[in-house]
Amino acid sequence: SPRVLSGIQPTAGSFHLGNYLGAVRQWVALQETHDAFYMVVDLHAITVPQDPAQLRVNTRLAAAQLLAAGLDPERCTLFVQSHVPEHAQLAWVMNCLTGFGEASRMTQFKDKSARQGADRASVGLFTYPVLQVADILLYQAHEVPVGEDQRQHIELTRDLADRFNGRFGPTFTVPKPHILKETAKIYDLQDPTVKMSKSASTPKGLINLLDDPKATAKKVKSAVTDTDTVIRYDVENKPGVSNLLTVHSTLTGTSLAELEERYAGKGYGALKTDLAEIMVEFVTPFKERTQQYLDDPETLDSILAKGAEKARAVAAETLALAYERVGFLPAK
Numbered sequence: 294s295p296r297v298l299s300g301i302q303p304t305a306g307s308f309h310l311g312n313y314l315g316a317v318r319q320w321v322a323l324q325e326t327h328d329a330f331y332m333v334v335d336l337h338a339i340t341v342p343q344d345p346a347q348l349r350v351n352t353r354l355a356a357a358q359l360l361a362a363g364l365d366p367e368r369c370t371l372f373v374q375s376h377v378p379e380h381a382q383l384a385w386v387m388n389c390l391t392g393f394g395e396a397s398r399m400t401q402f403k404d405k406s407a408r409q410g411a412d413r414a415s416v417g418l419f420t421y422p423v424l425q426v427a428d429i430l431l432y433q434a435h436e437v438p439v440g441e442d443q444r445q446h447i448e449l450t451r452d453l454a455d456r457f458n459g460r461f462g463p464t465f466t467v468p469k470p471h472i473l474k475e476t477a478k479i480y481d482l483q484d485p486t487v488k489m490s491k492s493a494s495t496p497k498g499l500i501n502l503l504d505d506p507k508a509t510a511k512k513v514k515s516a517v518t519d520t521d522t523v524i525r526y527d528v529e530n531k532p533g534v535s536n537l538l539t540v541h542s543t544l545t546g547t548s549l550a551e552l553e554e555r556y557a558g559k560g561y562g563a564l565k566t567d568l569a570e571i572m573v574e575f576v577t578p579f580k581e582r583t584q585q586y587l588d589d590p591e592t593l594d595s596i597l598a599k600g601a602e603k604a605r606a607v608a609a610e611t612l613a614l615a616y617e618r619v620g621f622l623p624a625k
């Protein structure tokens with residue numbers, strides 16, 4: 294079956310609603326139909342300073358949340374990026390194929406380095422997208438399930454795969470992004486024109502899945518909408534309401550048209566009250582399941598160890614081929 298690969302950073306602590314709806318939810322679905330590889334990208338995490346003890350805690354926490362969200366180690370390969378050294382090895386090769394200008398055009402780097410100040414941004418942050426390219430190509434992935442903000446990195450992956458294949462002969466599968474239109478970008482609840490993210494201007498706009506469910510309900514109820522009263526999906530003119538409808542629709546499996554009909558003639562208060570309840574029903578068991586995995590670190594670590602072993606078998610084969618293609622003398 295076709296292969297998918299994706300990754301999530303452990304830096305955040307709790308995943309937020311955008312991570313879940315934009316990416317992790319698709320990961321869970323795709324493990325049923327695809328040969329699926331999912332990882333916690335700790336190598337990417339250290340492109341910005343991390344506290345070592347906290348990084349270890351957050352890596353387990355990320356894995357626990359992925360399992361709580363529904364990843365099944367019998368159906369997918371779940372692993373930690375640093376457990377598979379081939380990622381760093383292939384990244385070096387791909388670095389040598391990437392233009393300096395090409396890397397400079399990556400918008401996430403530009404944003405992040407601007408936030409940190411150019412002098413403090415690491416070279417690792419600069420080559421971050423190239424490591425992501427290596428992540429994907431190592432597994433010969435056909436599709437990469439991500440949110441909209443990762444599209445440019447998948448484009449770079451396609452360009453570099455083509456470049457390598459053209460220069461050295463067919464080696465890598467050229468992957469496609471798997472981005473679902475409706476949930477590609479979940480917006481901040483306080484500023485529905487910007488994507489939900491950890492660097493939100495106010496914590497009220499960000500739904501962390503592991504927060505107290507009561508606080509989450511409160512954030513939903515105080516979401517920014519507009520001065521109109523009609524509940525209609527219209528991203529352009531009604532971004533706040535549309536974002537709430539998207540979340541409702543995805544979590545309940547109700548179509549947007551059905552929701553518009555259900556809320557016809559009702560106020561924003563009704564939509565928010567319902568959605569607050571839906572969110573609480575979603576996050577409460579999620580939080581409990583995450584805690585169960587954290588309470589049993591041995592089981593968690595053994596899932597990750599098995600995952601790393603399966604991942605390495607695939608990654609090592611691709612790396613050996615790439616090394617041969619570029620002309621490295623095989624070690625005897």
Ligand code: TYM
Nearest residue numbers: 299300301302311312315316425439440477478479488489
């Ligand atoms: P990360 O950890 O920032 O985010 C994980 C996933 O969540 C998606 N996402 C969103 N989707 C919709 N709306 C939002 N507001 C939102 N915010 C985040 C992201 O698009 C992502 O899919 N560079 C990647 C990690 C990575 C990776 C890879 C991904 C490393 N190697 C290889 C795919 C393949 C990142 O930082 O994701």
